[in-house]
Amino acid sequence: MSASYAAADCWTMTRRELAHWARQPVQVLVGLVFPVMMLVMFGYLVGGGRAVDGAYVDYLVPGMLTLTMVFGLEATMTAVAQDLNKGVIDRFRSMPMADGAVLVGRASADMLQSAVGLLLMTGVGYAMGWRADGGPGAFLGALGLLLLLRFAMLWIGIFLALVAGRAELVQAVQILVWPLGFLSNAFASPASMPDWLGAVVEWNPMSATATAVRELFGNPGGEPGHVTAAVVWPLLLLAVFFPLAVRKFGRLGK
Template sequence: MTRTNDLHGARTHEEAPGDAARWALDSWTMTRREFARWARNPLGPLIGLLFPVMMLVMFALFLGGSMTVAGGGDYTEFLVPGLLVLTMAFGLEGTMTAVTRDLERGVLDRFRSLPMASTAVLVGRGVADLIESVAGLLIVLAAGFALGWRWHGTLGAALAAVGLLLLLRAAMLACGVWLGLIVGRPELVMAVQILVWPLAFTSSAFASPEAMPGWLGAVAEWNPMSATATAVRDLFGNPGAAGTSWASENALFLAVLWPVLLLLVACPMAAARFRSLSR
């Protein structure tokens, strides 16, 4: 079904039930567009991939000797799962920047005028970022292994940990697309990104909630990033997964619940916002 915008002359194309193949093809075309953009300008993605490694080296080598883990254990093994979680969360900025740049340059309006699935642009952006996230995970895991991190569980548990990390990443990507469509300008992305840092540092990514002041430890235990970090540490068999609060004891449940709730909110809101552009 095609709908014409009388004010701007743009057309949006809404998917019919039989258009699944066309939707998948359009989404893959948009994904390939992102790959081509990375190939033309590899510096940005490269910095994004290496930034978590730099943080890992700084915390593991410079601060690791003074850090303790509740219940004992090696701090590097505690740190790597937490930093993997932050790597998934910090991708929010890159997604927002790409969306706002396309929006500001009118690229999204041009795509909306083409005979293509209306949400393929957003899906292509998300798939490309998710593939980049897999590369980021592998790089951080390799760097952690070089610094002494090891996983001690089964292969199935390790794959489940990676699945939780990618689920969190998918939720953050959906939020990034939605927020990017809302803020509209690249210079406003930093204002949103600044809000992510307090959320990251009030989690259990770098320190055990047991080592924090009572009120801050309670906040950290209920932080969505802490839920994923605790569940991933448990699945990898790394120290720091134990806890006495309900949130700590049910971290795996919360690590699935929080991202799913974010996806259920952000995905339809992003699609609705995209369809309403230039109206």
């Protein structure tokens, strides 16, 4: 099958996922509003900025943008599991279409929603007083790092959904997202934590992205040299889980 036909199949599957947005707008809105509520809650109700120099909102917003790239995976994971249970994927695989177009379409729709969510979150951050002082190029680079992290986490979620196979099991697996998200420097500096916990937080791929994004935005908590780690970590995760997901998808029904 030529590349043009494969691209057309992937676009068709992406349009299928986008059509679901029109039929289920509440689910899409909840996915966009939830991280905004988290940002407002931590910024105004909980935030204290332990071991953070400067305004806490300037530290918090990049952390919340990073956290948003990890949360919300359950929607994609559940959709993949539901398609498996309903036999939708089996019907698609019986058609003359590119292998994996279903997964690529789902991933493309998720990335589009993630990009919209990032724009919404940055707008709310500006309304709360946060500012990005690194310049337009650095701003776009930070958004690119955030979307790269999302893309890597997305394929981890797709692989786990294919392994789980059922929506009920997906709900159990998605609980693991919470420790990954909160065991990071999204809300507080590792310097304020016990040494052993700070070491765990420093090794979290999310922390690398959050630190690099803060550096590019010119916000407190940024450290030079973390951009490389923020690129390498997601690429390593993609190198592991993308082929695993494709292989698992190819073996369905065998």
